[in-house]
Amino acid sequence: MKSTTLMTAAVSMALGVAMSLTVSVWAHGTRASEQEGPSATAQTGDGMAGMHSPGSMELHRITEESKVMPMPMTGDVDKDFATMMTMHHQTAIKMSDALLKYSKNDGLRALASHMKAAQQEDIRKMKPYTK
Template identity: 40%
Template structure:
């Protein structure tokens, strides 16, 4: 069947299948029986782990889009929340992390992932998210925000 697809479509189809397969894994593979925050060494680590778990749960939930028959839109519907999850995790690094090299990498992740979300939305004819300054300073990153929205009919 793959030989009848246009170049690049087989890779997209494989990626879609991989995403669906990973989303279907039992929860035991995704999380321990206990919240990671319960095993934290410090209150700050506990807060970081709780915030990170919340960001991951938002991302995984937002990636659960029903297929629409439009591979391009389905790809963006799953990848935009995935990229937003990376942004949310990078914001947490800025809020809690101390390593300057990792903080710079987190800043780069925020900027690049925001650009990629905008490019993907524009590629399928959707309006790009409103232009806002990237939260690349810890003072600009007081909370994790989930800005990705999916069109009606894309949610589960």
């Protein structure tokens, strides 16, 4: 029983770190300065140009919501992993939808479409393990 609890705690911590890193990388990679060119950064000089754009605000809202999502732990490492990864993938789908709604970057739009489809397929495969 103790090893199951330790394994569950380890998986929880690893997934938490992975989700934090994913959010951080995503946030840095989708700044308006990278989408709109150097003039956006030059206007503010702080690298956070466009933070108040609708797309950036939606991405921020999605990532903030994912931080407070309840992650129920059952003690069954398989079920907990599948449940937590499903929630993580659902956040990635929401982020992809936001990018598809606001971005004009064809390369990122294609990547977001591909990622959304892959995340949906992974969720489908994990569903039997979450019950």
